[in-house]
Amino acid sequence: MPTDNDDHVDRRTVLKYAGTAGAVGLAGCSGNGGDGGDGSDGSDGEDGMDGGDGSDGEDGSDGGDDAFELGVTMGQMDSGLDPQDHAETNTEIITGQMYEGLLDRDKEGGIIAGLANEWERTDDGSVRFVLRDGVTFHNGDDLTAEDVRFSIRRIVFNDVGIVSPQTNDLGSVSEVTTGDGEVTVSFEGYNPIAFQLFATNGDIMQQSWVEENGTDYINRNANGTGPFRLTEYQSGNVVRYGPNEDYWDGAPAVDELSMTASSESSTRVNQLLAEETDIVTNVPPNEVSRVNSSDVATINSVASARIIFLQMRYDVEPFSSQQFRQAMNHAVDVGSIIENVLNGFGNITGQPTLEGHVGYNPDIEPYPYDPAEAERLVEESGYAGAEITLQTPIGRYLRDVEIAQAAANQIDSLSNVSCELQQREFSSLVQDVTAPNIEDRPHFTLLGWGNAEFDGSQTLTPLLSSEGALTILKNDELDGLLEEAESTRDPDERVDILQEANQLAHDLAPWVFMHQQFSVYGVSSDISWEPRADEFIDPDTATQQ
Amino acid sequence: MSLGRFALKRSLQGIGVVWGVVTVVFALRFVTPGSPINAVAPLDASQETRQAIAAELGLDQPLYVQYGQYIFDLLRGDMGFSYIRGQDVATLVFGRLPATVELAVAASVVAIVLAIPLGVISATRRNEPVDYGATLLSLGGISTPNFWLGIMLILVFAVEFNIFNTSGRGATVVDVALSVVNAEPFVGTLLTWLAYITLPAIALGTYFMALITRLTRSGMLDELSKGYVQAARAKGLPQTLIRYKHALRNTLIPVITVLGLQLGTLIGGAVITEAVFSWPGLGTLVIDSINTRDWPTLQGSLIVIGTSFVLVNILVDVVYAYLDPEVVND
Numbered sequence: 001m002p003t004d005n006d007d008h009v010d011r012r013t014v015l016k017y018a019g020t021a022g023a024v025g026l027a028g029c030s031g032n033g034g035d036g037g038d039g040s041d042g043s044d045g046e047d048g049m050d051g052g053d054g055s056d057g058e059d060g061s062d063g064g065d066d067a068f069e070l071g072v073t074m075g076q077m078d079s080g081l082d083p084q085d086h087a088e089t090n091t092e093i094i095t096g097q098m099y100e101g102l103l104d105r106d107k108e109g110g111i112i113a114g115l116a117n118e119w120e121r122t123d124d125g126s127v128r129f130v131l132r133d134g135v136t137f138h139n140g141d142d143l144t145a146e147d148v149r150f151s152i153r154r155i156v157f158n159d160v161g162i163v164s165p166q167t168n169d170l171g172s173v174s175e176v177t178t179g180d181g182e183v184t185v186s187f188e189g190y191n192p193i194a195f196q197l198f199a200t201n202g203d204i205m206q207q208s209w210v211e212e213n214g215t216d217y218i219n220r221n222a223n224g225t226g227p228f229r230l231t232e233y234q235s236g237n238v239v240r241y242g243p244n245e246d247y248w249d250g251a252p253a254v255d256e257l258s259m260t261a262s263s264e265s266s267t268r269v270n271q272l273l274a275e276e277t278d279i280v281t282n283v284p285p286n287e288v289s290r291v292n293s294s295d296v297a298t299i300n301s302v303a304s305a306r307i308i309f310l311q312m313r314y315d316v317e318p319f320s321s322q323q324f325r326q327a328m329n330h331a332v333d334v335g336s337i338i339e340n341v342l343n344g345f346g347n348i349t350g351q352p353t354l355e356g357h358v359g360y361n362p363d364i365e366p367y368p369y370d371p372a373e374a375e376r377l378v379e380e381s382g383y384a385g386a387e388i389t390l391q392t393p394i395g396r397y398l399r400d401v402e403i404a405q406a407a408a409n410q411i412d413s414l415s416n417v418s419c420e421l422q423q424r425e426f427s428s429l430v431q432d433v434t435a436p437n438i439e440d441r442p443h444f445t446l447l448g449w450g451n452a453e454f455d456g457s458q459t460l461t462p463l464l465s466s467e468g469a470l471t472i473l474k475n476d477e478l479d480g481l482l483e484e485a486e487s488t489r490d491p492d493e494r495v496d497i498l499q500e501a502n503q504l505a506h507d508l509a510p511w512v513f514m515h516q517q518f519s520v521y522g523v524s525s526d527i528s529w530e531p532r533a534d535e536f537i538d539p540d541t542a543t544q545q
Numbered sequence: 546m547s548l549g550r551f552a553l554k555r556s557l558q559g560i561g562v563v564w565g566v567v568t569v570v571f572a573l574r575f576v577t578p579g580s581p582i583n584a585v586a587p588l589d590a591s592q593e594t595r596q597a598i599a600a601e602l603g604l605d606q607p608l609y610v611q612y613g614q615y616i617f618d619l620l621r622g623d624m625g626f627s628y629i630r631g632q633d634v635a636t637l638v639f640g641r642l643p644a645t646v647e648l649a650v651a652a653s654v655v656a657i658v659l660a661i662p663l664g665v666i667s668a669t670r671r672n673e674p675v676d677y678g679a680t681l682l683s684l685g686g687i688s689t690p691n692f693w694l695g696i697m698l699i700l701v702f703a704v705e706f707n708i709f710n711t712s713g714r715g716a717t718v719v720d721v722a723l724s725v726v727n728a729e730p731f732v733g734t735l736l737t738w739l740a741y742i743t744l745p746a747i748a749l750g751t752y753f754m755a756l757i758t759r760l761t762r763s764g765m766l767d768e769l770s771k772g773y774v775q776a777a778r779a780k781g782l783p784q785t786l787i788r789y790k791h792a793l794r795n796t797l798i799p800v801i802t803v804l805g806l807q808l809g810t811l812i813g814g815a816v817i818t819e820a821v822f823s824w825p826g827l828g829t830l831v832i833d834s835i836n837t838r839d840w841p842t843l844q845g846s847l848i849v850i851g852t853s854f855v856l857v858n859i860l861v862d863v864v865y866a867y868l869d870p871e872v873v874n875d
Contacts, residue, residue, distance in 0.1 A: 079837065080631035087587040163601045165586050167594050219631035235630060235637055236833055237714070237825035262712060262823040263832060266696060270711040274704050427579035427838050434583065436592055449588075462589035469589040 069256045070527065070539050071277035073268050077236045077261040080219030083203035084155050087165040089450075093537045094239055094259055098138070099203040099224035102129045102148065102183075103195060107532045107541075109305070109356065109454040111199040115143060115225060116183075119195060125489075126186040127194045133181070135248050137206045138222065138229040145178035150207035152176045152185060161210065169201035190487055192494055196358070196453045200534070227252045227540040236261075252540035269522060272297050278524040279537065285343035285399065291522045302531040303347055304519040306450040307354055307459065308397055309511035310390060310407060313443045313472040318383030325509040327377035329367035331414055332407045332512050336369075341402045346515035351502040352459045354516050356533070359456025359485075359498025364506050366513060375414050384416040392446040393426040398517055404446045407512065433470060441472060448517060452534045456498045457485055464510060473510040548870075552863050559855045566851035567619065567844075571612055574840045580604075584629055584838035602628050615844075624848070629839035637830065638845045645826030647718055648819070649811035651742050652750030653804065660754045661793075661800070664761025668769065669788060679758060686755025695748035695821040702744060712823035715741040745822040749815055753807055760803060764796035798868070805861035809854035 078094040079086050086092070104114035116129035135143040154160045156173045172188040187194065209223045222230040227249070228241035239259045243251040260277070262268045268280040269287045273294050283291060288299050312319035312328065319325055338346040350366030353359050378384055388411070392404035404421055411419035432442050451458045465482050466474045481501040488494040506513070521531050529542035574581075581604065582595050590598075599605045603614070618625060624634040667679035703711040716738040724734040768774060769792055777787045812827070819828030827846050834843035 076833065076836065079629045079839075082631055085631055087585070087590075158597050163594070163597045165590060165594070165598065167597075168587075168589070168591060215631050216626075216633055216636075234825065235632060235640065236830060260713060260823070263829075263836065264821055264823075267699070267712050267821060267823055270699050270704050271713075274707060274711045276711055276713075425579070427583050428577075430583040430588065431579045434588060434590075469591060 067255045068253055068544050069258075070254045070279070070542055072257070072259045072279045072281075072537055072539060073271055073277040074259065074261045074281045074537075075263055075265070075268070077259075078239065080235075081222050081230070081233065081239075082162075082215070082218045083205065083224070084151070084164050084166060085162055085215075085219075089535050090261070093535075095203065095222070095224075096226070096536060097228040097241055097257065097259075097539070098222045098226045098230060099205065100226045101198060101200075101202040101204060102131075103199040105199050105454075105532075105534060107530060107538075109533050111195055114199075115148070115204055119198075121194075122184065124186070125190045126184050127191075127198075128182055128184045129198075130182045132248060135225050136246055137209070137225055138244060139206070139209065140246075141206060141208075143204070143206075143225055145181060145183050147207045148183045148204055149176045149178050150210070151204045152183075152202060154205070154210070155202060162215070166201060170197050190489060192486060192488060192491070193358075193453065193455050193457060196455045196458075200452045228254075228257055231256075253543055254539055257539050272522045272524065275524065275526075278527050278542075279529065279539070280522040281519070281537070282398065283520045283522045285341075285345060285520070288343055288520070295525070297522050297524050299520060300523045300529070300531055301345055301518045301520045302533055303354075304450070304517050305354065305357070305452055305454060305534050306397075306448050306517040307349060307352065308346075308400075308403065308446070308448045308514040308517055309349075309352075310404075310444065310446050310514065311463075311472045311511050312509075313438070313441060314474060314510060315438065316443050318381065318386040318388065319443060321381035321383060322508060323377045323381035324383050324386070325512075326367070327374040327381065327414075327417075328411060328512045329509050330370045330374035330377065331411045331417070332514070333369040333410055334366065334514055337403055337406045338515055341399050341406055342515075342518070345398070345518035345520055347518075348515055349513045351506045351513065352464060352511070353456035353498065353502050354451065357451060357454045357456055359460075359495055359502060361499040361502040361506075363499075364503060367509075371410075371414060375416055378414065378416045386416075387418045387420075388444055389420045389422050390444050390446065391422045391424050391429060391442050393429050394423050396426040397446075397448040398520075400446060400448075403514070407446075407514075438471065438474070446514075450535065454534075456502060457482065460498070460501055460505065461486075464505060473508070475504075475508060478504050478508070548863070548866055551866050552859075555859045555862050559859050562855050563848070563852050566855075567616070567848055568612075570844045570847045570851075571615055574844070575608060579838065581628070581838050581840050619848075624845040625841040627839050627842045629834075629837045630842065634841050634845040637842055638827065638849050641825065641827045641830045641846075642849060643717070643719075644714060644824060645812055645815055645819070645828060648742065648745055648749060648815055648824055648826055649808055651746035652753060652811055652815075653808060655746045655750035656754035656757055657804070660757035661761050661797075663754075664758045664796075665765055665788065665793060667758065667762045668765030671766065676762075679762070683755035683758040686751045686758075689751060691748050691752060692817045692821050694751055695745065695818055698744045698748055699821070708740075709744050710740045712821075713741060714825050745818055745824050748821070749811060749818040753811065756807070757800060757803070760800055761796060764799060765792060768792040768795050802861055802865060805857055805864075809857040812853055813850050 074090055074093065076090045078091040079088065080091070081095055083095040083099040101114050102116040103119065104112050106112050115132055115135055117132045118130035120128055122128050131143065131145060131148065137143060152170065152173065153176055154162065155164045155166050156170055158167065171191045171194060173185055174188045175186045177184045185194070204225065206223055210218065220233050220235065227244055227247045229244045230239070231242045232238070232240040237260070241257040243255060245251045262271065265282060265284045265287065269283060269291060271277045272280045272291065273296060275296055283299060291297050291299050312325050314320060334348045338344060338348060348366045351361055351364045353361070378386070390404055390408045392400055394401055401423060408419045408421040411417055429445070432440065433445060433447065435441050449459055449463060461482055462468045463470050464473045464478060465471060466479050478501060481497055481504065485494050485497040485501065488497060519531055519535055523529055526545050527542050528545055532538060582599055585598050586595050603611065615625065622635070624638065627634050627637060630637065663679045667676045670676050699711050703709045716734050718738065721734050721738050724731045774787055774792055777791060815826060816828035816831055818824070819826045820832050823829065827850060831843060831846045834846060
């Protein structure tokens with residue numbers, strides 16, 4: 001897609017001759033090709049190219065005379081453009097090109113400055129952000145502390161505009177106050193991970209723009225501060241962006257960005273191989289060699305912040321026995337599943353916290369595959385002859401059904417346990433998994449959990465503490481450790497506590513610890529782009545090859 | 546019964562059917578396991594957040610209130626609000642309808658252009674190699690699943706030979722027409738349009754083509770054996786005139802009926818083809834809405850698909866009654 005400046009069919013041989021006239025016309029009137037109307041999609045090019053491409057040079061892109069168009073194809077489109085009214089990754093990717101938060105993350109997950117360039121804790125445990133100067137919204141208005149206050153309140157308080165599904169994402173915010181170019185957020189109690197939360201969540205919108213426009217309008221239009229501005233929105237079909245020439249960090253090298261979706265993974269791969277798009281998400285393992293063997297694209301993968309596990313409810317037989325749960329961990333050959341089902345795209349795990357996340361305990365070894373030990377532990381637990389059923393969602397996680405099939409078979413092949421598999425449609429499984437009472441939740445389930453905050457507590461607390469929204473475990477010792485971690489002000493001490501909690505979780509074995517999922521992208525050879533651990537796609541860091 | 550009364554009667558029946566569709570589609574939401582809240586709220590949302598979302602969306606109201614409200618809104622032309630997309634359902638659905646209609650019409654054109662000549666040739670050269678070829682082709686067309694055909698077409702003509710686009714929609718018929726009005730490069734726009742629509746139209750139209758070929762062939766054979774054809778032959782009329790003016794004309798009456806009915810089927814049946822080609826029509830919207838549990842949009846889409854089916858049926862019936870007045874009295 002890069003290099004040509006005709007519309008998206010530019011590579012079609014059949015169109016080359018006919019398109020020439022149009023292409024010449026466009027090239028003639030815009031210095032670097034620009035993102036002007038392409039004739040077919042009615043793009044209005046309203047942001048008007050200013051000639052220079054605004055590349056800041058740091059990425060080695062020379063700008064040059066070639067327009068740099070970039071296409072991203074995902075599995076699903078956004079659910080509207082309101083950055084605060086959704087709870088899924090695809091929408092975050094699409095709105096995240098235009099909206100930003102106070103803090104941001106680098107590709108490895110480290111916290112970096114966003115709209116705030118200074119941040120600190122105050123004496124009472126609140127957090128103060130000093131806003132960057134010279135930030136403007138896409139409509140040209142300056143970013144103010146009041147806008148930030150409004151945005152945070154709109155997310156966390158149900159009576160400000162909308163009931164946001166992100167209500168809990170910023171912690172228990174009690175109030176937001178503004179000063180001269182700064183914002184202070186107070187919490188109910190001490191919030192040790194406030195900055196981690198703000199680096200992942202909390203997109204900032206303009207108060208007056210939100211208040212003047214209705215929900216339908218806000219979901220079809222955008223007015224953020226991010227590196228890209230919206231040029232065209234066709235709901236469920238395509239979103240097009242142009243560079244924000246006034247971006248505080250310099251305009252991105254990409255002149256025109258488009259995001260589309262194909263739910264069929266084979267269609268995405270075909271688009272990539274036909275050079276109609278540059279980045280495709282979730283390439284299935286069986287298509288990897290097809291992409292790699294082509295001369296137009298390669299596979300680029302990264303260990304993601306998502307962990308896959310089989311959770312076992314602590315209060316029902318036979319899973320009430322710790323030996324039995326440990327036996328299940330020995331019975332499943334995770335290494336072979338990663339190798340054979342996922343073509344190597346996975347890291348074996350032995351604790352709820354992933355490597356690189358706060359609280360990861362490097363001393364914990366995954367349970368080794370040892371069927372004999374598993375059978376011995378089952379005997380010891382007193383549940384020899386147990387019949388269990390593993391429930392798995394269909395198509396929610398990379399090869400979930402195949403993974404569950406392999407695990408269930410391996411458990412079933414133990415001489416003293418039989419295991420069946422039950423496939424469930426995800427949203428009906430979610431209904432059970434999120435049932436208010438633990439007694440109503442399924443006994444044995446394959447689940448995945450993304451931890452975009454890169455902090456162990458964000459997995460341990462919701463999934464394994466007694467009060468967790470999704471818990472299948474009640475353990476006083478673990479609860480105590482998590483509560484301690486939540487109130488500890490010394491970060492190093494907190495890490496120690498979380499590491500201890502992970503060791504305990506490993507020993508208690510509430511899950512069959514499976515693997516860390518990989519995000520597998522197909523990337524055009526025309527561009528250079530590195531994926532991120534948190535599943536977000538950042539085309540502003542892509543460069544032309 | 547007069548034609549007017551007949552049309553009125555069929556229209557009233559149609560309204561009844563549409564009401565049935567609306568009710569069934571509405572009820573489906575409540576017999577399907579899994580709450581729409583789960584699609585909106587994150588997995589670890591607290592019960593308070595879930596309840597607040599339910600209250601905001603009106604999902605905490607009793608069933609009959611929700612149903613009554615839904616019917617009332619529909620009568621005012623309001624198809625509701627998609628809580629997943631945060632947008633008006635009517636805008637979403639009617640925004641997608643043209644793409645689906647365009648694809649269905651293109652598929653019909655592909656089918657008709659190929660099927661009628663093929664059927665005629667097949668009938669007039671009965672039991673010759675051409676006939677066997679056409680029969681084989683139509684059998685193949687009927688038994689090939691269109692999603693498989695779609696994937697194969699993409700692999701061969703888009704990925705391998707790079708002639709057409711793999712997926713998406715580049716330009717619309719309206720763009721093609723406007724390019725003439727606005728003095729834009731007409732050929733370029735036309736070719737863009739063709740690059741995108743050709744493969745999905747073939748994939749969707751193949752089954753239909755096979756059907757029409759078979760229908761035309763048997764219809765022609767039937768007509769050619771009738772007395773008036775024999776008489777025409779005896780009078781020495783040229784074969785071409787007999788075949789194409791007289792016999793084909795009579796053959797086409799049932800073909801047109803099937804055409805009308807199939808257009809409705811094509812609109813509904815485009816779902817899989819649209820998914821394979823990422824064609825931004827109602828089919829893709831239906832699939833997306835199912836995946837995201839976007840009930841209001843799913844309901845809206847199904848109602849529009851159902852209603853267009855009913856409308857086409859009524860239209861075909863009325864046209865048929867006009868052509869053959871005896872139908873009215875049956």
